[in-house]
Amino acid sequence: MISAVAPRLVRTLFLIFGVSVLAFILMDMAPGKYLEEMKLNPQISPNTLAALRAEYGLDRSLAARYFLWLNSAARGEFGFSFAYNCPVWPLLRVRAENTLILTVTAMLFSWAVAIPIGILAAARAGRWQDRVSALSTTFLLATPDVLLGLALLAFALHTRWFPTGGMRSLASSERRLFSSAQDFARHLFLPAAALAMGTLPTLIRHVRSATLDVFNSPFIAAARGHGIPEGRILIGHILPAAANPLITLLGVSVGTLLSGSLLVEVIMSWPGVGPLLLEAVLERDVYIVVAAIMFSTLFLIAGNLVADALLYMADPRIRKDQP
């Protein structure tokens, strides 16, 4: 086990290093710098600007800045935000938590819906259940996420059932635990639904095709021939055999947990990483962008590692040649 994991870890470290270097270089190549807008302001003297540049370390070379950033990453700060005038990590941490609440909810929801629907579509392949599912997934797939978000917002405005933005009502901190949780759930519903509906069609189709392959396999025919009840065949025989491609898909979807919700967060004004990142990119608040990229990368790698570990557990054929 260790000998299988060790080379992967080394590769992962190289990958993270490469991504951070690339993020730095690309941000540096992008036109515009953080203090450039201040040059236009006649009330700020060039001397003040130069002092600010020196204070933020912007007058140093790219390599020097990279090592400064590494140093600060080692201290757990991951750089310094010019706009917020504080280290990046505390800023990003709160936002990342909010994003994760949103994306994990959406992911659980979409998997919970996609697996039964996908299996149903496979079990009734070619019949009306399958056609309805194919039609609706095609419809969802063809609808842009922005439109989906806007439609949900319009729905919320029209019915007044759900708040149209934010994470908590103003008075929610004064309420008791249960009602504040209720308030939070009401805020969470719309963005989570928008996000889930974006990923749902792909998931349903994957579940359907993975299960359909197994449905038609001889060993399922054999299991039927042994008189095993249909429900038991589905849970005990088809699902384990169909798990392989789905687990791989799960790994990828874990990877997008931190970065996949950017658009929805901005539209629904969810205080996650998305709005912060957008703001930082527009203002050239370099270190926030780099840190956000780094955390997305980490999630992607972690997601794939989790998927591989799950695959290793779920599919004995993969374990075959492992020492």
Added chain:
Amino acid sequence: MERAWGRSQPSIPEQPVRHLLQVCDLTVGYRSRDRGNVFALEGITFEVAAGEALGLLGESGCGKTTLGLAVLGLLPPTGFVVRGSAVFCGQNLIGLGDSELQVVRGAGISLVHQEPWAALNPVLRIGDQIAEVIRAHARLSRERAREEAGLLLAQVGLPRETFIAAAYPHQLSVGQKQRVTIAQAIACHPALVIADEPTTALDHTTQDEILDLLHNLRKKLRLALLLISHDFSVLARAVDRVMIMRNGRIVQRGTTQEVAGNYVDSYTQSLLSYPASAAHHQNPTTGLAPWPRRSNGHTRYHETLQFADPGHRDRPKPAELASVTTVGHLVRSPLTPPSDPIPCKSSPLLFATNIQKSYLQGRWPSAKRHRVDALYGVELGVDAGSSLAVIGPSGSGKSTLARCLACLEKPDSGEIWFGGVNLTALADRKLVPFRRQIQTILQDPGSSLNPRFTAVELVSEPLLVDRRSPGQECRDRAVDLMAQVGLRPDWGNRLPHEFSAGQRRRLAIARALSVEPRLLILDEALAGLDRPIQFQIVDLLLRLQASLSLTYLHISHDLGLVTRLADRVLVLHSGQVVEKTTARELLAQPRRIQASSPGNGTCEPVGLGRELA
């Protein structure tokens, strides 16, 4: 081992007490996209008495498998019962709902599936798969069912049952998998077992063991058996009554002696006259196995299968080739390669030295692993234009050797030289040109064909990859090749699952031949085919060898075929070469294999010699 039953000693009373299963006028059709409805079975009527063993004989694709499926309501969505009934214990099974049939399936009538490698779920442990069957029909705790499964494994002759129960299907040999499917079939004490080609995929030793096993279980558990096969010698050993099926109809029925004695038509004759064991049906005066003659009444079978190639009739009758198995008489047709054991051509096309390959096995996640040596110091050489056969019982490492030689797997140590190049030292990328020259036909024809490709696409794909000729030309050539291996050209647009198991095998052979390889590795490529088709393909292979100076490496357990195809023979046992000999010597002294094989376990290759004795 002396057989307790046989044609001379029918073990079942002559007058059956009552009918267990009564099938009447059963007609089954398949909906087909381009040909409308096709009837797979027409007016099938027969009955099975309790405890009786009935055989069903027929060529591949004649509807044998459909019969078992139709009785149990397991037809694929395209199949449907047109009319007829199947009364089992007073209940008509045709038209019953799934929930009512579930009680019968497995507990009343159980099915041993045709392809044991495909009939087991690849991600579940063997023990659990048997326990599942038990729990489907009996209220037992999971633990109790597992214990029962262990007992069943011991009952079907799988030693070390705890190890087997914890293993996954890919860790077992084909013979072991077949035993597991039998364990599943008898798990709930059914009254009738329908065994669909249970021995087809197995070598003769294992085949004998499985037949013994079925017989013993039948006696012990008072089972009735419906044995489906294309091999008369299998049926002759295991059943009392035989029905012969052709094109979905039963054309003849009777006791095994009656059927063996007089053939109703040339078709039956063609099935019976290619015995698995050459000793059974050869002409005593000439020593030649009879070749079926064409008769006016039944020409279709011959036209589609035997004479697919118009030039066929001018060439020597395959009876001359067939005579090679005859003990003591070695008559070679002009087309066969020289029988000289040491051909004059010097440098071998392929030679391998000291090939070793081992696998690690263990129960995950426990860290305990033990090493299984699949190959241990194997050496071999094949001269250009000659044929080498590697024979041995199942589990002796034959397939591993084939995979190593075809560069599909890297051996742990040892060298493989092909045409003066050391393949083991080459990087994967540099192996690419050699992959075209070494073509492999694998044991399992079903899973080596992409299910989404049509027949023509499958056969022409290697040509298209090669980019030597335009697409249309490739397709034409593919159709030619299909005709050469006895597949109708107008089947070109069929998908693999629309072919029978035997036809899929021929498709795989056509695909391997398409790129005109120098070395063809045939890993049990003929196993499981009807004898007439086997001999036809043997004939084809020999013709191709003569015209294209092909080199063959045959991996087989079938001595009768091997001696027809190969000059030299290598006997493999437990991953080691135990004997190097020539086909001629092997035929003269078949017992030598037995003597030279180490160990005296159940899987020693006694059966290899037995069929010629």
